[in-house]
Amino acid sequence: MAGTIQFIPKAGACLLSKNIIEGKGRVRWMVRETSKVPVDNGWRIFSHIDDSAYLANPNNLQVVDFNQACMFEPALIGIWDFPVGSDLQITEDENGIHVVDTPTGQEIPRERFFVPPDQRA
Helix, strand or coil, rough: CCCCCCCCCCCEEEEEEEHHHHHCCEEEEECCCCCCCCCCCEEEECCCCHHHHHCCHHHEEEEEEEHHHHHHCCCHHHHHHCCCCCEEEEEEEEEEEEEEEECEEEEEHHHHHHHHHCCCC
């Protein structure tokens, strides 16, 4: 994606579903694994239409700069520094977009979200 905005300096790379890149699906699931290489920040980001058969094919995921992923879904900015083992999902209702801890079903409070350095008070 040309013209990627740098929301987070040195954010690293993540794996992103090609369904998101190709505009077929919206960001829904986010899982943070242990980094495989130094540039890998560990985030694995999947779309709302991805299923196990789709995800079983490694060609359906692409390495992208995390800032590029944030351009598809700005809510990703807030989860950038969540720990390895995080298992999150984005939900939406009449009150807006919510980030939810998948195992517990609890919404993540806004005060836990990462704020980029240039936007801190």
